[in-house]
Amino acid sequence: MLLKLFSRNRHTVQKLGFTLITLVAVITVLPIVGTVIFILVKGGSALSLEFLTGFPRDGMRAGGILPAIIGTLYLTFGTALFSVPLGIAAAIYLAEYAKDNRATRAIRLAIINLAGIPSVVYGLFGLGLFVLFLKLGTSILAASLTLSIMTLPVIISTAEEAIRSVPQSFRTVSISLGATRWQTIRRIVLKEALPGILTGVILGLERAAGETAPILFTGAAFFLPRLPNSPFDATMALPYHLFVISTQVPEMPIQIQYGTALVLLIFVLTMNIVATVIRSRARAKRQW
Amino acid sequence: MEKSLSLREFIITRLIQASGYSAILFVALIFFFLLREGLPTLSEVGVTSLLNVRWYPIEDYFGILPLLSGSLIVTLGAALVAVPLGVGTAVYISEIAPRWMREILKPLVELLGGLPSVVLGFLGILIVSPFLRVFLDLPTGLTAFTGSLLLGGIAVPTIVSVAEDALDAVPRAFREGAWALGATHWQTIWRVTLPAAKSGVLTGVMLGIGRAIGETMTVMMVTGNAPVLAVKLGSLFHPVRTMTATIAAEMGEVANGSQHYHVLFFIGMTLFLISLLVNVIASSVIFQSKKRAERVLS
Numbered sequence: 001m002l003l004k005l006f007s008r009n010r011h012t013v014q015k016l017g018f019t020l021i022t023l024v025a026v027i028t029v030l031p032i033v034g035t036v037i038f039i040l041v042k043g044g045s046a047l048s049l050e051f052l053t054g055f056p057r058d059g060m061r062a063g064g065i066l067p068a069i070i071g072t073l074y075l076t077f078g079t080a081l082f083s084v085p086l087g088i089a090a091a092i093y094l095a096e097y098a099k100d101n102r103a104t105r106a107i108r109l110a111i112i113n114l115a116g117i118p119s120v121v122y123g124l125f126g127l128g129l130f131v132l133f134l135k136l137g138t139s140i141l142a143a144s145l146t147l148s149i150m151t152l153p154v155i156i157s158t159a160e161e162a163i164r165s166v167p168q169s170f171r172t173v174s175i176s177l178g179a180t181r182w183q184t185i186r187r188i189v190l191k192e193a194l195p196g197i198l199t200g201v202i203l204g205l206e207r208a209a210g211e212t213a214p215i216l217f218t219g220a221a222f223f224l225p226r227l228p229n230s231p232f233d234a235t236m237a238l239p240y241h242l243f244v245i246s247t248q249v250p251e252m253p254i255q256i257q258y259g260t261a262l263v264l265l266i267f268v269l270t271m272n273i274v275a276t277v278i279r280s281r282a283r284a285k286r287q288w
Numbered sequence: 289m290e291k292s293l294s295l296r297e298f299i300i301t302r303l304i305q306a307s308g309y310s311a312i313l314f315v316a317l318i319f320f321f322l323l324r325e326g327l328p329t330l331s332e333v334g335v336t337s338l339l340n341v342r343w344y345p346i347e348d349y350f351g352i353l354p355l356l357s358g359s360l361i362v363t364l365g366a367a368l369v370a371v372p373l374g375v376g377t378a379v380y381i382s383e384i385a386p387r388w389m390r391e392i393l394k395p396l397v398e399l400l401g402g403l404p405s406v407v408l409g410f411l412g413i414l415i416v417s418p419f420l421r422v423f424l425d426l427p428t429g430l431t432a433f434t435g436s437l438l439l440g441g442i443a444v445p446t447i448v449s450v451a452e453d454a455l456d457a458v459p460r461a462f463r464e465g466a467w468a469l470g471a472t473h474w475q476t477i478w479r480v481t482l483p484a485a486k487s488g489v490l491t492g493v494m495l496g497i498g499r500a501i502g503e504t505m506t507v508m509m510v511t512g513n514a515p516v517l518a519v520k521l522g523s524l525f526h527p528v529r530t531m532t533a534t535i536a537a538e539m540g541e542v543a544n545g546s547q548h549y550h551v552l553f554f555i556g557m558t559l560f561l562i563s564l565l566v567n568v569i570a571s572s573v574i575f576q577s578k579k580r581a582e583r584v585l586s
Contacts, residue, residue: 014474018384024376025385028444029393032400035411086307093308097301103309109571110311116495116567117318117560118502120532124539124556128321132544149314156311180293182300203402210404213504213532217539239406239505246410247509254414261410265403272402276395 036265043262046255052263060223060245061253065260067224071140071235072209072267074228075219078144079151079208084201086148087155088190091197094156095163096185115153119213122150126218141231143219147208154204162196163189195282202275210268212239222248238264322560326553333551343515343529345538350551352558354515358432358528361518362507365436366443366500371493373440374447378489381448382455383477394452401445409509412438417510424525430512432528438506443496450495454488455481491570498566501532502559508533531555 054064090107098104126146136142166189174184190197212220221234222244228235242260245252329338333350340351381393416437417429424433458481466476482489512527515534535552542548 010472010475014472017474017477021376021380021384024373025380025393028373028377028448029396031441032396032403035403035407036399038411038415039407086310089304089307090310093304097304098308107308107311109568110315112571113315113564113567114311116498116502116563118504118532118563120504120535121318121322121502121556121560121563124325124535124553125318125321127539128325128553129317133321149318152311152314180297182297206402210402210406212404212406213536216536239404242410243406243505243509246413257410257414261407265407268402268404269399272395272399276398 036269039258039261039265043258043260043265046259047262051256051259055225056223060241060249061251061256065238065241065256065263067227068236068238068241068260069263070227071221071237072239072264074140074235075144075147075215075237076205076209078140078231079147080201080205081148082145083148083151083155083204083208087152087201087204088159088197090152090156091159091163092185092190095160096181096189111153111156114149115157117150119150119211120216122146122214123216123218125149126214131218137232138217138219138221138234139232140219140228140235143215143235144231146214146218147211150211150214151204151208154207155200158200158203159193159197162193162200165196166192195278199275199279199282202271202278206268206271206275209271210239210264212237212243215240238267319560322553322557325550326555326557329547329550329554332547338551338554341517343534345542345548345551348547350547352531352551352555354517355529355531355534355555356558357518357523358511358515359501359530359532361523361528362432362435362439362511362530363497363500365433365524366439367493367497369437369440370443370447370496370500374444374492374496375451375489377444378448378451378455378492379477379482382452383473383481397445397448400441401449405442405503405505406509408438408441409506412506412510426525428512428527430510430527431525432511432518433524435507435511435528435530436524438510439500439503442503442506443500446499447492447496450492451485451489454485454492457488458484487573491573494566494570494573498563498570501566502563504532504536508536513537531559535559 051064052069053066055066057063094104094107098107123146126142130136130142130145131138134142136145170188170192171184174188175181179187215237219234219237220240221236224234224236238260242257242264245260246257329350337350338352340349341353342349342351343354377393377397381390381397385393412434413430417431417434419429420426420431420434420437421429462480462484463476466480467473471479507530511530511533513529513533514527515529516523516526518524518526518528535555538548539552542552
């Protein structure tokens with residue numbers, strides 16, 4: 001009798017608990033879905049050819065956001081130029097060459113720390129090193145370099161994981177056929193690890209594309225009536241533009257704000273979805 | 289032929305090795321430049337003036353206590369929001385959700401991690417803060433609390449992904465043992481799985497809180513930016529100003545090399561040291577638990 005009561009009680013507790021936890025998950029996820037749908041709906045009506053391909057007019061209260069779109073493309077591309085080769089090389093070192101010693105642990109600790117440094121501190125660093133010390137000025141180059149150091153930890157850790165997941169036997173066979181270590185890495189290991197590396201690269205660049213604080217003092221321009229024509233020019237960028245028009249410009253039409261938020265969101269969402277698809281496809285195809 | 293091949297191999301190996309060590313170089317460079325531009329503050333302004341309650345740079349008041357307290361109260365609020373939501377969601381995804389649900393939830397939480405902070409700040413200004421102003425009957429919706437809610441959202445994905453990894457890594461045998469002893473699924477989660485994953489879950493919580501302290505754009509947009517000392521519980525519902533927001537808002541307007549410029553770098557240096565501390569502690573937890581697992585297995 002007592003045992004029965006107790007056991008019923010236990011199961012009531014379990015039911016309550018599961019309901020609670022499920023509720024917590026719903027509370028976490030609903031705002032995410034809500035946010036995305038809300039911006040899609042509100043911003044959708046602002047999208048037009050003029051908005052996407054025109055220059056801002058009337059103190060940014062009318063016209064399009066082309067310079068900001070192009071600027072974000074430049075910055076993302078510039079970031080990739082530095083962080084992708086460096087990040088993948090570092091990942092190869094950690095996965096294939098590094099021994100488990102104090103130096104390697106120091107590298108890992110450094111990567112963890114890079115991942116944790118606040119984005120605005122990257123901005124300060126970029127200002128101190130690239131803009132002032134190396135005299136690059138507030139420019140696309142300085143901002144890209146700053147962003148690429150920030151994205152490095154994401155790329156290194158995901159690429160390392162992808163390289164490590166390639167079975168050891170692949171390497172053994174390649175080496176036994178007379179290939180050198182580098183040939184093995186380049187032709188066998190990297191080829192197999194490519195989808196995983198790509199996922200990491202895209203996720204890292206996604207972060208770079210959406211960041212504002214690191215480019216505030218290194219390359220972002222409040223307003224530019226033209227497109228930047230060299231890496232030494234400052235540039236407008238979508239996230240900074242959204243910040244400017246939602247806090248710094250009085251009497252800003254709400255439509256333009258939602259439209260800008262939507263374009264930025266589409267940018268980031270597309271990268272996110274591409275990364276997710278590449279990863280799940282690779283997982284489904286994997287035979288080892 | 290043989291020789292040139294091995295030379296190429298040698299050069300490439302060195303390049304790869306140098307790339308590996310570059311992470312250490314960058315951390316050192318960041319620290320060096322923060323020190324170089326931030327340390328002059330100690331002689332220019334002085335420690336006593338820095339530890340003051342008034343931040344009013346135009347008249348050379350550089351007390352950073354209001355900014356410190358602002359960062360602390362917003363982060364504390366964010367932790368109160370993010371820890372239950374993050375750990376709960378991680379438990380749901382790893383232990384309760386059916387497989388198809390997991391496949392939907394994980395990318396969604398990752399998506400939250402990828403949302404630009406400026407978009408969250410934008411929604412904070414337009415939706416969250418007007419709602420809170422009316423709902424809580426406040427003079428302004430731009431308060432520490434608004435910042436905490438949104439920062440909580442930013443910390444959640446970090447907590448979920450690290451905590452979920454930790455829960456996932458608990459061997460299935462642990463759970464089977466508990467079931468075999470007659471424990472319910474729920475009891476197993478609370479008394480076996482979560483305690484076994486404790487260090488990983490804690491790491492996730494710490495890293496999430498670390499992200500919240502360093503977040504800039506969202507807090508700058510929604511916390512009202514008033515550098516007042518926030519020490520009472522009620523301060524949560526007043527405007528505050530965080531360290532990160534101060535740097536972002538003021539760095540654009542100061543002359544390079546001025547006192548104000550050096551103070552802002554000094555604040556950046558403080559933030560760097562805080563994040564260093566959080567990450568070293570969090571990672572030492574990881575290393576320790578790994579060692580313990582290796583001991584158990586060997």
